[in-house]
Amino acid sequence: MNKPPIIWTNVILFAxxxxxxxxxxxxxxxxxxxTWTEIIATILCLGYCGMSITAGYHRLWAHKTYDAHPILQWVYAIGGAFALQNSALHWSSDHRVHHKFVDQNDKDPYSAQRGFWFSHIGWMLREYQSNTYADYSNARDLQNNKIVMWQHKNYLLLTVATNFGIPLFLGWLTDSYIGMLLSVGVLRLVLSHHFTFFINSLAHIWGNQPYTDQNSARDNGILAFLTYGEGYHNFHHIFExxxxxxxxxxxxDPTKWLIKSCSWLGLTRNLRVCPADRIEKAKVQMQLKRAQAKVSHLPDAEQVMQRLEQEYELLMEKMHAYYDVKKVLLQQKKQQLMQQYNEFDLKQQMQEVRRNLQLQQKRWQQLTAQFA
Structure with a gap:
């Protein structure tokens, strides 16, 4: 079979x-x-690029796991260009295809089933992708986002401005142009690229699968450290x-911490969380599946299987009962808070009415005093 044509721009850039x-x-x-200034600047810029991809491109725009204030979106848009991983629109469109067709070699743009090299970087070196989503039809919501579209239309200019402008500006501040260009410019970019690429490659090869084995995604704490929390990939692929x-x-998971912290400042809202009972149920189902696979070859496999299933059903029953009561308690707490709020609101209203009454009484007394 003829291989797709090489994308020379990408080959030259990465090489x-x-x-x-x-x-x-x-x-x-x-x-x-x-110098320590150059090292610290590199670490900070590396973090800025990484978090713009994980918190911005990935969890905000690709998966819509929360809503972000326009100020934060501007920060992500510029940081994403600095990370040089294509526009948020293009990146998110590709990523949505990946989740929809994960591990399907003919549809998943960076399928791990095609090997480490392909999923890590090879998929970007040739024109492997079809034109199915060339019009970004799976990202209509993002096409209505003015910030995303501004970045998409000005992506090339932004990448040049950030990848040369920021290191040169820091070089001007510290009188170390070459040092900043090599550390903040080159080293930061390469590390940012490959740390992110690890999510597509190593995170589908190395680690465990506590929640599902229906796809190749793995949880890996070491990768989480390098990818700002994205290494818990098995969880992400079932609860995206x-x-x-x-x-x-x-x-x-510093990306989670950033999003949560920003919610206290009013920069993020509507943070979406999967119900705890669904997460626990997925874990227990995987534990049952692994246990059944291990005992299937034992002499008394049938009896052990029966006991496993009985204990599993009992656990599910107890789990449902626990979470049902928990939901009722949470609902009661909400009602109590609402009652407290209503009481507080009534007290405020009472104070205002009293103030108005006192003012009116004073005016009345002043008025009637004229005719006494």
Missing amino acids: STFLAAAILVPWYAIAVGF YDYRNGIKWWQF
Whole structure:
């Protein structure tokens, strides 16, 4: 079969930046040395790019797991261009196709079933993708977003302005143009690229599957550290509309922390969360499935299977009872809060009415005093 044509722009970009990071950055580190200012600036810019992709491109625009204030969207749009991973519209459209057809080699744009190299970077080096969504028909909502479309139309200009302008500006501030171009410009870009690419490749190969084995996505704490929480990928692929990836308090998910923190400042709202009972049910179903697979070859497999199923049904019964009561309690708490709010509101109204009455009484007394 004839291979699709090579996308030379991407090949040259990825090859040249990688070679510069692999050769020029170590040479400069040995010959001149990077200052702490350059190192800190690189880490901060790397985080800005990464979080613009994870919190902006991925959880906001691709999956609509929350709503964001326009100010935050502008920050994401510029950071996404700085990350140089195509426009938010194009990226989100591709990602929605990935979720719809995950692991289907002929439809998933970066199917992990085609190997690590293909899912990591190979899919971007040739014209593999069909024209099914060339008109972004699966992202009509984003085409109505003025900020997304502004970034899409001005993407090339924004990438040049950020990837050269920011390192040069920092170089001007510190009088270290070459150091900033190599660290904030080249090294930051290469690390940002490949950390994100790990989500498409390693996160579908390396890790465990506590929630589902219906696709290749894995949970991996190490990858979560490199990808700002995106490494909890097995959870994400079954509960893609949850704004969290790491649902436990101890799981490293700075993207979740950013979104939640911004909600306290009024910059994010309508944070979508999958019900806890659905998450627990998915975990228990996977545990049952694995247990059944392990005991299937035992001499008394039938008896053990029967006991597993009985215990599973009992657990489901207890779980439903627990979450039903929990929902009632939450509803009662809401009602109590509403009652407290109503009481507070009535008290405020009473104070205002009293003030108005006192003012009117004073005016009345002043008026009638004239005729006493």
